[in-house]
Amino acid sequence: MRSVEQHLSAILAGLRPLPPFEQHLLDAHGHFLAEDVAAERDLPPFDNSAMDGYAVRLVDVLGASEQNPVVLSVEQELPAGVAPSLIELEPGTCARIMTGAPVPPGADAIVPVEWTDAGAAAEGSVRISRAPGLGQHIRTVGEDVRSGQVVLTEGTRLGARQIGLLAAIGRDLVAVRPAPRVVVLSTGAELVEPGTEPAPGQIHDSNSFTLATAAKEAGAEVYRVGMVADDGKALLDAIEDQLIRADLVITSGGVSMGAYEVVKETLGRLGTVEFVKVAMQPGMPQGFGVIGPDQTPIFTLPGNPVSAYVSFEIFVKPALRALQGLATREEKAETAVTSESFDSPEGRRQFLRGRLVRSADTGEHAVTRVGLASGSGSHLMGGLAHADCLIVVPEDVTRVEQGEQVSILRLESA
Ligand SMILES: Nc1nc2c(c(=O)[nH]1)N[C@H]1C(S)=C(S)[C@@H](COP(=O)(O)OP(=O)(O)OC[C@H]3O[C@@H](n4cnc5c(N)ncnc54)[C@H](O)[C@@H]3O)O[C@H]1N2
Numbered sequence: 001m002r003s004v005e006q007h008l009s010a011i012l013a014g015l016r017p018l019p020p021f022e023q024h025l026l027d028a029h030g031h032f033l034a035e036d037v038a039a040e041r042d043l044p045p046f047d048n049s050a051m052d053g054y055a056v057r058l059v060d061v062l063g064a065s066e067q068n069p070v071v072l073s074v075e076q077e078l079p080a081g082v083a084p085s086l087i088e089l090e091p092g093t094c095a096r097i098m099t100g101a102p103v104p105p106g107a108d109a110i111v112p113v114e115w116t117d118a119g120a121a122a123e124g125s126v127r128i129s130r131a132p133g134l135g136q137h138i139r140t141v142g143e144d145v146r147s148g149q150v151v152l153t154e155g156t157r158l159g160a161r162q163i164g165l166l167a168a169i170g171r172d173l174v175a176v177r178p179a180p181r182v183v184v185l186s187t188g189a190e191l192v193e194p195g196t197e198p199a200p201g202q203i204h205d206s207n208s209f210t211l212a213t214a215a216k217e218a219g220a221e222v223y224r225v226g227m228v229a230d231d232g233k234a235l236l237d238a239i240e241d242q243l244i245r246a247d248l249v250i251t252s253g254g255v256s257m258g259a260y261e262v263v264k265e266t267l268g269r270l271g272t273v274e275f276v277k278v279a280m281q282p283g284m285p286q287g288f289g290v291i292g293p294d295q296t297p298i299f300t301l302p303g304n305p306v307s308a309y310v311s312f313e314i315f316v317k318p319a320l321r322a323l324q325g326l327a328t329r330e331e332k333a334e335t336a337v338t339s340e341s342f343d344s345p346e347g348r349r350q351f352l353r354g355r356l357v358r359s360a361d362t363g364e365h366a367v368t369r370v371g372l373a374s375g376s377g378s379h380l381m382g383g384l385a386h387a388d389c390l391i392v393v394p395e396d397v398t399r400v401e402q403g404e405q406v407s408i409l410r411l412e413s414a
């Protein structure tokens with residue numbers, strides 16, 4: 001049997017990041033940057049006012065107070081957007097200025113309009129009753145971002161705040177990784193679509209829904225094909241039809257030891273997909289390889305619903321990250337104290353469904369505690385839906401006692 005690490009390494013060795021492409025800002029949203037972005041100009045690009053008020057020479061207004069106001073003649077009018085042909089502020093004068101307007105040469109502080117009579121007393125002059133500090137209310141050139149500074153690094157996911165920064169420094173196009181296009185199909189003669197009444201012996205296909213939405217949560221663009229009959233030709237035809245729009249294919253079912261293991265039998269014959277046993281529970285029977293003219297990677301996950309999901313978390317998610325040019329796992333290893341005792345199979349890494357327990361009094365947990373969300377059966381979907389982490393029990397541990405530290409992997413929810 002292969003270890004989890006050996007199988008993951010074998011998978012990652014066969015994957016390259018998808019080629020980057022240039023996108024307009026709005027379309028780049030949600031994608032990962034494929035370049036370091038440096039600012040081509042300073043931000044703010046020029047000294048400008050943070051207040052509606054009056055640009056002054058500080059020496060002219062020092063000591064101004066309600067009792068001893070200073071009166072200055074208003075020689076300039078500076079709305080935001082004025083051309084930079086600014087005139088030097090003469091001593092004893094000031095400029096009426098709006099928020100965002102460039103500060104004229106000579107001015108070294110802004111008096112907010114609230115500290116003045118707004119020119120009410122006499123035409124062409126303003127009465128100032130309070131002095132600002134040196135440079136007060138002036139936003140200086142480059143104080144936010146310097147020209148040449150790297151503002152966002154490769155691998156950053158572009159959300160609203162990052163897109164806003166790119167726009168602020170004047171970028172309209174950025175190189176990003178495309179969302180991997182993932183095709184999901186399920187095999188099994190017993191499967192029917194949700195919303196239809198299963199005949200005796202039939203069950204609803206849940207794997208293709210779990211896997212499609214998990215792939216979407218991991219940043220993929222997903223095509224759920226649904227169910228394919230347990231027939232080798234139908235399976236190959238369905239996969240070949242889909243390859244045109246796939247950067248990655250995921251199947252579930254048909255990979256263990258049964259008499260009708262269509263995936264294993266059909267893809268095994270191609271010689272490019274390897275079927276192995278991995279020392280884990282759930283998720284022991286695994287397949288990975290490439291298929292078609294473009295050597296599209298394909299995962300053949302086990303059919304048991306929890307096995308398929310755990311296999312996705314442990315193997316497919318890192319692969320989707322690799323296709324997007326990212327390090328394989330984002331999360332740091334965490335630990336928690338178990339509130340229950342349980343057994344674990346020898347020689348296999350067990351991934352149990354866990355639920356973090358919040359302390360009733362504070363709502364905080366200085367020590368993270370975790371309980372079981374369900375038993376370890378690979379068919380128990382109810383418990384999986386209520387889990388918020390996987391408890392990871394090493395291969396050589398067969399018993400965990402209540403109160404012991406265990407490793408956990410947090411599960412994301414939409
Ligand atoms: N003799 C052995 N039997 C089994 C072994 C083994 O080593 N020797 N391994 C077991 C383990 S572990 C797993 S996991 C499963 C893997 O089975 P397959 O990948 O071949 O999947 P199926 O046989 O098609 O289905 C297994 C189980 O899951 C249900 N299923 C399948 N697809 C779906 C779906 N899309 N939605 C919901 N449920 C699905 C299916 O009905 C079966 O109950 O093999 C064990 N057996």
Ligand code: MOO
Pocket residue numbers: 280281282283284285302304307308378
């Ligand atoms: O290894 Mo299977 O995936 O436990 O149910």
